[in-house]
Amino acid sequence: MACRITELVLDCRDPETLADFWCRVLGYVVLEREENGDLEIGPAGTELGEGGLRLVLSRSDEPRRGKLPLHLDVNATDRDQDEELQRLLDLGARTADIGQTGEETWHVLADPEGNEFCLLRRRVAP
Incomplete structure (x- = not known):
């Protein structure tokens, strides 16, 4: 178990x-x-x-100290990555720079409090 x-x-x-x-x-x-x-x-x-x-x-009122050591990865379920990226930006996500090269197949975003997450390329089942 x-x-x-x-x-x-x-x-x-x-x-x-x-x-x-x-x-x-x-x-x-x-x-x-x-x-x-x-x-x-x-x-x-x-x-x-x-x-x-x-x-x-x-x-929590404790200030965040730097980049999170853990982040969420999300995949779209019913649209392609570009459409999902636009939807997430419309919801209030913003792009985040954590040192990407520009060659990545994913997008690094941040939620309204600046917590990083990645939008991956694959579409998954709902």
């Missing part, structure tokens, strides 16, 4: 703003709201451990 990653916790200044962004990017919904302002988002109608990875957006 092995463990499985079920949740990824992201410290952030504004969980509501990031929940709105990531819900629109991933097609997720808010699953839980804690009294302290933390939010958990994931696929609608799923229980913990089914339906994919959940994101816990945890309120």
